[in-house]
Amino acid sequence: MALTNTRNGFGLVAILFHWLVAVLAIGLFVSGLWMTGLGYYDPWYNRAPDLHRAFGVVLFILLGLRLVWRLVNPVPRPEPGTHRWERLLAVTVQWGMYLLLFAIIVAGYLLSTVDGRSIDVFGLFQVPSVYRAGDGFEDLAGDVHYWLAMVLAGLVGLHTLGALKHHFIDRNRTLVRIFRPVRRREPRQ
Template sequence: MQVNNTPASYGLLAILLHWIVAFAVIGLFALGFWMVDLSYYDDWYRRAPDIHRSIGILLFGLMIFRLLWRLASSLPKPIAAHKRWEVLIARIAHMLLYVLVFTAMVSGYLISTADGSSISVFGWFDVPSVTGQIKGLEDTAGLVHYWSTWALIALVAVHAAGALKHHFFDRDETLGRMLVPARRND
């Protein structure tokens, strides 16, 4: 099993980062969607947002690493059967996924720290506010967070549909390259 990408396939590290981020983003969206309707007297009223923030902060660090890894390692070449417009759309979609993930994370951070407080990450460490108290910041950041997460989850659905289209209709290796790591001979 190859850790690095090859011209034909993604390596183990790229695949693991992809799926960890995918599950974290979908899980955070589901948790956020569920927790906004919790009442003050619900047992999860404080616990769910703490978990949401903690995972979001850890995901931010992982996304920084993923972005650096993507910039440092070469990507597999597009599959020969892909049309130029498909390759271009895929590149734009991937770029938008990165922008939306970072927008959602930064806006979520700003919601939680707009009053000057820090975020405790599972009690392991605290991430301080970089803005201090800014009146109304949580409302603006809240709107950005709301719309960026909905846009993100919509784009994730389109991304998944595209992968399934390539797998079941085009019968090419698009999805397979993100499931099986490159071999040393690739």
Template sequence: MLKDATTGYGLLTILLHWVSALLIFFLFGLGIYMTGLDYYSEWYHKGPALHVSLGLILLLLMVVRIVWRLVNKKPAALPNHSRTTLFLATLVKYLLYGLILIVIASGYLITTAEGKPASLFDIIHFPVITQLDTTNVDRAGLVHELLAWAIVIVAALHALAALVHHFVIRDQTLVRMLKPIKKMPPADEQSSPGNSR
């Protein structure tokens, strides 16, 4: 089932979640790799171009995720989830969203500092809104780096919590983000004698 329901997540939510996660960790690894490149390296220019393009794809995915959540049902909490658990889960989600958007924004400002648009594989060009001077580019670079580390740390803690729920608490928290809900049978079939047990 594509859409979410009160019983679990649909295919689109699950795909958006895991594709975004893979992109974030790949971008982080690529960013670390780029810091060790010298001018004569083949990836000295290829790496940043790929980093920018994938960062813009992540931006588009984040927009889709936010819109999808606004127009889509939110699955009900599992019975064993306490108010504290729900609060922490919500806090981590919004923290990750905020950090990701700030890192993307800072990356965009760094990329467009010379007056050139940010390019998504030379297909879509994101125009220059404002140009930073040298001092502010350095500040944006520091924000970009520090908050990228923050994203990875928070995401790792998020993954650890999911594993604890799966292997220690043994609930459906992780499973719901791995298996999309199946299409519900029509209401008349659910209430028919053959289906009541």
């Protein structure tokens, strides 16, 4: 079992990054929709946004590390039989998701910090406000945060459909590769 990627598949680290980001991003998406509808007297009224902000910062850090890992590791080859358009679409969607995740986090950060407040991350450290804005900037930030998250949800759907197509229609190992780390010495195909 390899930690790093090879041309044939993903290593354990890349796989963990993928699933951690997936779980965090989906959790943030769902919690964001849920918590903004909470009543004033709900026990989660303050707690949920506190956690949402903190996990948003965690996701930002994780994405940064993941991006570095991706850039210093080989990218596994597409499975045999993958069409050129499929590969192009897959890569576009993947980079689109990276870009959207960063943009959504930045917008959410601004929504919470343009009044000069910091974001507290589990009481461990604070992310300070770097940009103060007057009236109404938080509305723009909030709208961008919301709508980009909706677009991202669409891309995640497309990404998932693609993976399922490879597995059930093309019957190749594309989906399996993101669950099973590549072996260190795999026989050359």
